[in-house]
Amino acid sequence: MNDSNSDTQQLLKSAVGQAAAARVASGSVIGLGTGSTAAFAIEHLGRRLRAGDLTDVRGVPTSFDAANLARRNGIPLTTMDDTPRIHVAIDGADEVDPHLALIKGGGAAHTQEKIIDAHADLFIVIVDDKKLVQRLGSTFAVPVELLPMAVVPVTRAIERLGGHPQLRMGAKKIGPLITDQGNMLLDVTFDAIDDPAHLERTLNNIPGVVENGLFVGLADLVLVGEIVDGETHVRELSRSTA
Numbered sequence: 576m577n578d579s580n581s582d583t584q585q586l587l588k589s590a591v592g593q594a595a596a597a598r599v600a601s602g603s604v605i606g607l608g609t610g611s612t613a614a615f616a617i618e619h620l621g622r623r624l625r626a627g628d629l630t631d632v633r634g635v636p637t638s639f640d641a642a643n644l645a646r647r648n649g650i651p652l653t654t655m656d657d658t659p660r661i662h663v664a665i666d667g668a669d670e671v672d673p674h675l676a677l678i679k680g681g682g683a684a685h686t687q688e689k690i691i692d693a694h695a696d697l698f699i700v701i702v703d704d705k706k707l708v709q710r711l712g713s714t715f716a717v718p719v720e721l722l723p724m725a726v727v728p729v730t731r732a733i734e735r736l737g738g739h740p741q742l743r744m745g746a747k748k749i750g751p752l753i754t755d756q757g758n759m760l761l762d763v764t765f766d767a768i769d770d771p772a773h774l775e776r777t778l779n780n781i782p783g784v785v786e787n788g789l790f791v792g793l794a795d796l797v798l799v800g801e802i803v804d805g806e807t808h809v810r811e812l813s814r815s816t817a
């Protein structure tokens with residue numbers, strides 16, 4: 576990606592982050608997503624708090640990274656133990672299909688993300704238009720978090736389903752990536768994902784699997800950043816129109 580493409584990408588991510596943050600009402604408990612797009616939403620929430628435009632909110636972070644970012648932006652944190660009702664969750668995605676089914680987990684945070692996003696009254700997904708696909712799995716593998724002692728049996732079970740699993744490696748660390756939960760992760764490509772809901776259930780049914788990155792029937796609203804006539808524009812896709 577050249578510099579101007581990546582500047583445009585940043586602009587689109589910031590625009591959708593701001594649009595999502597603008598929808599949060601004072602008094603809300605907010606699920607705070609993980610990733611570069613969700614980070615913009617957290618920053619914009621922080622700005623609203625500092626400006627006094629938003630008060631009395633608490634965030635439930637979906638990862639170690641989201642918690643740190645929230646602290647740096649002055650967002651008070653809570654947990655699902657203390658605050659089980661989440662009014663709104665804001666999170667990114669790696670792919671969004673026409674039914675608003677998602678692949679998530681590019682940042683290996685999909686397990687906590689799914690728990691928090693699924694429990695929110697309103698789950699807002701924020702993406703740029705490059706994340707829109709006709710079919711899940713066309714640009715991105717499905718992340719599958721699993722217990723370290725189950726890597727071999729889960730790999731074999733996924734191969735029997737027709738998937739091609741690859742253990743995700745750590746960055747600046749020799750050996751596999753370790754998730755926030757102390758687990759490992761397989762990135763699984765499939766020749767075609769015909770029924771994402773069925774695949775989501777089938778993968779989670781393999782003993783040793785903790786959670787996979789297919790999010791089917793969870794997104795309520797997707798805010799898509801795109802350039803229209805040279806201007807940044809935020810398009811809304813909702814479950815009722817999908």
Ligand code: 5RP
Pocket residue numbers: 608609610611612613666667668669678679680681682683684685688
């Ligand atoms: C992390 C995620 C992210 O939300 C997803 O990978 C999108 O990230 P980005 O906004 O950086 O493209 O699911 O586990």
